Amino acid sequence: MNSTDIKSYLASNLHIDETEIASVVEKCIIKKVKKDQFLLRKGEVCKHGFFVEKGLLRQYSIDKKGKDHTISFAPESWFVTDRESVYFNQPSAYLIQALEDSQVAVIDESFVQLLSRRFPGFTAFNNRLLHNHIRHLQNRVNLLLSATAEDRYLHFVAMYPDILLRVPQTMVASYLGITSESLSRVRKELAKKAS
Amino acid sequence: MNSTDIKSYLASNLHIDETEIASVVEKCIIKKVKKDQFLLRKGEVCKHGFFVEKGLLRQYSIDKKGKDHTISFAPESWFVTDRESVYFNQPSAYLIQALEDSQVAVIDESFVQLLSRRFPGFTAFNNRLLHNHIRHLQNRVNLLLSATAEDRYLHFVAMYPDILLRVPQTMVASYLGITSESLSRVRKELAKKAS
DNA sequence: GTCGATTCTTACCATACATCAATGCACAGG
DNA sequence: CCTGTGCATTGATGTATGGTAAGAATCGAC
Numbered sequence: 003m004n005s006t007d008i009k010s011y012l013a014s015n016l017h018i019d020e021t022e023i024a025s026v027v028e029k030c031i032i033k034k035v036k037k038d039q040f041l042l043r044k045g046e047v048c049k050h051g052f053f054v055e056k057g058l059l060r061q062y063s064i065d066k067k068g069k070d071h072t073i074s075f076a077p078e079s080w081f082v083t084d085r086e087s088v089y090f091n092q093p094s095a096y097l098i099q100a101l102e103d104s105q106v107a108v109i110d111e112s113f114v115q116l117l118s119r120r121f122p123g124f125t126a127f128n129n130r131l132l133h134n135h136i137r138h139l140q141n142r143v144n145l146l147l148s149a150t151a152e153d154r155y156l157h158f159v160a161m162y163p164d165i166l167l168r169v170p171q172t173m174v175a176s177y178l179g180i181t182s183e184s185l186s187r188v189r190k191e192l193a194k195k196a197s
Numbered sequence: 198m199n200s201t202d203i204k205s206y207l208a209s210n211l212h213i214d215e216t217e218i219a220s221v222v223e224k225c226i227i228k229k230v231k232k233d234q235f236l237l238r239k240g241e242v243c244k245h246g247f248f249v250e251k252g253l254l255r256q257y258s259i260d261k262k263g264k265d266h267t268i269s270f271a272p273e274s275w276f277v278t279d280r281e282s283v284y285f286n287q288p289s290a291y292l293i294q295a296l297e298d299s300q301v302a303v304i305d306e307s308f309v310q311l312l313s314r315r316f317p318g319f320t321a322f323n324n325r326l327l328h329n330h331i332r333h334l335q336n337r338v339n340l341l342l343s344a345t346a347e348d349r350y351l352h353f354v355a356m357y358p359d360i361l362l363r364v365p366q367t368m369v370a371s372y373l374g375i376t377s378e379s380l381s382r383v384r385k386e387l388a389k390k391a392s
Numbered sequence: 393g394t395c396g397a398t399t400c401t402t403a404c405c406a407t408a409c410a411t412c413a414a415t416g417c418a419c420a421g422g
Numbered sequence: 423c424c425t426g427t428g429c430a431t432t433g434a435t436g437t438a439t440g441g442t443a444a445g446a447a448t449c450g451a452c
Contacts, residue, residue: 063342063343065343071339071342071343072342073335073338073339085328085331085335086328086331086336089325090328095339129327132324132327132328132331133284133285133327135331136280136281136327136330136331136334137280137284139334140268140280140334141281142338143334143337143341144266144290146338146341146342147266147341147371148258148260149260150408151408151409170429170430171429171430172429172430176342180408180410181409181410181411182429183412184410185430186431186432187409187431190431345438346438346439365398365399366399367399367400375439375440376439376440376441377399377400378400378401378440378441379439379440380400381400381401381402382401382402382438382439383439385401
């Protein structure tokens with residue numbers, strides 16, 4: 003299993019040495035979760051962000067009919083949270099669940115404050131995370147508006163070849179906005195074309 | 198026509214008096230655009246944000262088949278830009294065009310810097326804008342994944358009753374991810390139910 | 393007001409994707 | 423080795439939405 007610890011992640015992104023940050027990172031709670039365990043449930047106010055050191059998380063919603071819709075996958079070195087819930091202090095519409103046994107760094111407001119005070123570059127880095135998030139979401143909206151299921155699948159494969167291999171296809175389908183059966187047929191068509 | 202000038206907008210959001218900000222806002226270029234005129238074209242690197250003082254803008258993409266897809270509408274007191282292009286210095290995939298004769302405040306990097314230096318609250322306010330943007334986009338992704346055309350339309354009507362009255366239905370349809378014809382049918386169904 | 397140009401609606405048919413139900417297939421536990 | 427469980431596939435059919443083309447309504451220019 004891959005592994006990225008938050009210390010090396012922050013050191014590399016803040017352009018500082020790991021030794022400089024060691025004492026700060028000690029304040030950060032590391033949590034281990036088993037497969038299927040929840041880190042956030044619908045209706046709770048989300049108070050944390052989760053940086054994935056090992057494993058894989060999924061963020062999703064459940065609609066009136068009980069169908070689930072994947073908002074994002076978070077493998078090693080990814081960060082996941084419900085920013086709407088955290089920032090606006092609202093009950094979350096989403097769930098965050100482990101798809102594999104995982105290990106995450108739990109980031110709360112006080113830890114962010116600490117980082118901001120100690121490392122001047124952190125604010126800019128945090129800003130970059132927000133912009134990346136916006137870029138990603140806007141691109142996804144645009145694809146959902148303009149591309150077919152097949153196009154969206156090809157895009158997913160190109161962007162996240164690693165995730166594709168680690169999650170059940172039914173969840174890839176729910177990320178793409180189609181059913182598992184439809185994805186199966188899309189794949190069949192693509193296989194036919196390729197040969 | 199409504200009107201919101203950037204001075205009163207900033208004063209109110211930074212919780213300061215308009216007189217305090219007058220000299221700073223003078224540095225900001227006010228631009229008038231005629232209906233159909235472009236503020237950003239596909240392929241250009243976006244260097245500005247636009248705060249709408251009067252009128253209405255639309256941000257959209259055009260796919261391979263030449264169909265357009267509305268990313269956002271921006272009426273008075275809204276801010277629109279391509280953050281991906283500005284922040285990552287990339288050619289934009291989008292166009293920004295005036296749907297009505299409009300007047301906008303052109304925000305560039307230097308103006309943002311100036312505001313940050315002069316008004317300590319500005320950074321937090323800017324952060325709030327980013328979080329609002331994320332909230333809005335994520336909600337839209339979730340709706341596109343989980344809701345029918347009818348549900349999305351009802352949501353749009355509830356959220357933006359004012360915009361609904363100012364833009365051609367074909368553009369509302371392209372915001373919802375359906376054709377103008379389908380929206381017409383959806384509306385017909387809703388009218389039938391209501392009676 | 394008349395005319396022309398958009399925009400909206402409607403009817404018909406086509407297509408993409410969903411739904412339902414059955415089967416296949418791999419893997420874990422007894 | 424058998425069997426249960428979860429996931430992927432397949433086929434038949436249903437439904438939502440798209441495409442096209444024509445007519446109706448709206449609106450601005452004169």
